[in-house]
Amino acid sequence: MIHNFYAFITSYAPHLRKHAFRFAYNVMSRFIFSGEPIAFLNYGYADDNTEMFRENLKAPDREDHLSIRLYSRLLDEIPIAHKRVMDVGCGRGGGSSYIARYLRPAEIVGVDYSTRSITFCNRHHKVENLQFRVGDAENLRFEPNSFDVIVNVESSHAYSDESAFFASARRILAPNGLLCFCDVRPSNRLVELEKKIDESQLQLVWKSDISTNVLRALRLGSESRTQMIRQTFPKVMQQSAFDWAGVEGGAVARSFADGSRSYIACVLQKPANR
Numbered sequence: 135m136i137h138n139f140y141a142f143i144t145s146y147a148p149h150l151r152k153h154a155f156r157f158a159y160n161v162m163s164r165f166i167f168s169g170e171p172i173a174f175l176n177y178g179y180a181d182d183n184t185e186m187f188r189e190n191l192k193a194p195d196r197e198d199h200l201s202i203r204l205y206s207r208l209l210d211e212i213p214i215a216h217k218r219v220m221d222v223g224c225g226r227g228g229g230s231s232y233i234a235r236y237l238r239p240a241e242i243v244g245v246d247y248s249t250r251s252i253t254f255c256n257r258h259h260k261v262e263n264l265q266f267r268v269g270d271a272e273n274l275r276f277e278p279n280s281f282d283v284i285v286n287v288e289s290s291h292a293y294s295d296e297s298a299f300f301a302s303a304r305r306i307l308a309p310n311g312l313l314c315f316c317d318v319r320p321s322n323r324l325v326e327l328e329k330k331i332d333e334s335q336l337q338l339v340w341k342s343d344i345s346t347n348v349l350r351a352l353r354l355g356s357e358s359r360t361q362m363i364r365q366t367f368p369k370v371m372q373q374s375a376f377d378w379a380g381v382e383g384g385a386v387a388r389s390f391a392d393g394s395r396s397y398i399a400c401v402l403q404k405p406a407n408r
Contacts, residue, residue, distance in 0.1 A: 171226075171254070171258050172226060173198060173226045173227060173228030173231065173258070173259075174198050174201035174202070174225070174226060174228040174229065175201075175225050175226060175288070176201050176204050176225075176229075176287055176288040177201075177204070177288065177318070177348050177351060177352055177380050177386075177397070178200030178201045178203065178204055178348065178351030178352065178354075178355055179200065179203045179204040179206075179207045179344060179347045179348060179351050180200055180203065180347055180350040180351040180354055181203075181207075181347055181350070184199070184200070184203060184351075184354070187199060187202075187203050187206065195232070198228060200351040200354060200355050201228065201229075202228070202229075202232050203351070204287060204288075204316065204348075204351070205229045205232055205233065205285070205287060206232075207344065207347070207399065208285070208287065208314050208315075208316050208399055208401075209233070209237065209285070209314055212283060212312060212314055212401065214233065214237035214238070214239050214283060215237060215238045215239065216238070216239065216240045217239050217240060217282035217283050218239065218240055218241055218280065218281045218282045218283070218308075219233060219239040219241070219242040219243070219281065219282065219283045219284075219285065220242070220243045220244075220245060220274075220276075220281045220283070220284045220285070220306070221233065221242060221243070221244045221245065221284075221285045221286075221287075222245050222269075222271045222274070222284055222285070222286045222289065222299075222303070223245070223246060223247075223271055223286055223287065223288075223289025223290070223292075224244030224245060224246045224251070224255065224266065225246060225248075225251055225289070226251060226254055226255065227244055227251070227254065227255030227258065227259045227266060228259075229285070229287055230242055230244035230255070230259065230264060230266070231259045231261055231264065233285065234261040234262070234263055234264040235261055239263065239283075240263065241263045241264075241265075242263060242264050242265075243265055243266070243267060243276075243281075244264070244265070244266040244267070245266070245267050245268075245269040245271070245274065246266070246268065246269070247268070247269070247270055247271065248268075249268050252266050252267065252268045271286075271289065271290070271293055271299045271302065272293055272294065272295050272298035272299050272302060273298070273302055274302040274303065274305070274306050276306045277306070278305055278306060279306070279307070279308045279309065279311075280306050280308070281306050281307055281308065281311060282307075282308050282311050282312070283311065283312050283313075283314065284303050284306070284307060284311070284312070284313045284314070285314045286299075286303070286313065286314070286315045286316075286317070287316055287317075288316065288317050288318065289317065290315070290317045291317050291318055291319065296327070296330050297330050297333065297334070300313075300330060300331070300333075300334035300336065301334070303336075304334060304335060304336055304404055307404040308404070309404060309405070309406045309407070310403060310404065310405075310406050311403070311404045312339070312401055312402070312403050312404075313336060313401070313402040313403075313404075314401050315399070315400050315401070315402065316344070316397065316398065316399035316400070317397070317398065318348075318395060318396070318397045319395070319396055319397075319398065320389075320394065320395055320396075321393060321394055321395060321396045322394075324396055324398065327398070331400070331402065334402065335405075336402035336403060336404055336405075337402065337403045337404075337405060338400065338401075338402055339400075339401040339402065339403050340400060340401050341398065341399070341400035341401075342398070342399050342400070343396060343397070343398055344397050344398070344399050345390055345393075345395070345396045345397045347397075348390065348397040349387070349390040349391060352380040352381070352382070352386070352387050352390065353382060353387075356380075356381045356382040356387070359379045359380070359381050360376065360381045363375045363376060363379060363381070
């Protein structure tokens with residue numbers, strides 16, 4: 135029921151999308167985030183090298199290896215060291231912390247619309263050159279040309295105006311700066327997303343459909359997500375949480391499996407003369 139409501143909002147009421155998702159994340163924070171600190175909310179990424187990737191992480195990070203691998207896949211060939219980086223839609227801050235600790239940017243700023251999320255990030259992620267701010271992805275209040283790389287992982291589906299986000303990102307990117315973007319969409323809305331990317335005045339560097347890898351990660355992580363939901367959510371909310379979290383048998387996992395939902399990753403570049 136709740137999953138269907140948010141699917142309707144996403145597809146047919148974009149002006150309400152941002153506020154509806156912020157409300158949902160704040161409600162979830164009363165349950166899923168009230169116990170052990172949870173630093174990642176993304177669906178994750180898995181491939182044949184998943185176990186090797188996990189072993190190469192520091193021990194405290196291994197539990198989150200599927201979510202971390204999604205960031206790693208997106209940034210595999212991106213020069214991050216000594217760059218000015220922004221993580222837009224940073225959520226619980228795990229991705230920003232991973233970038234700061236493993237990829238060594240000059241600085242990284244995590245931005246999120248949810249005040250609760252930023253409060254959590256500032257409390258739990260104490261890393262050199264990492265800071266967090268409340269902000270709106272559709273109106274990023276930073277100086278023009280002030281970041282070399284913007285990362286946006288599984289966040290833009292919650293925006294009311296994706297074109298405004300692309301324009302705001304373009305404004306604060308330095309010439310030749312990169313927007314590293316990945317997110318989920320109903321498959322019948324991919325053409326709409328691609329049109330907005332084409333109109334963004336950002337140049338496409340590469341694009342890939344990673345739906346198969348995301349579904350693989352959901353299946354690998356399904357048991358732990360199911361256990362966490364049963365332990366933290368009231369019984370009346372558990373089915374909606376199963377749907378939302380992508381556990382096997384839930385609505386999200388089924389939609390990836392039947393092809394009605396897709397997950398796209400791409401890197402876009404701001405031209406040198408803009």
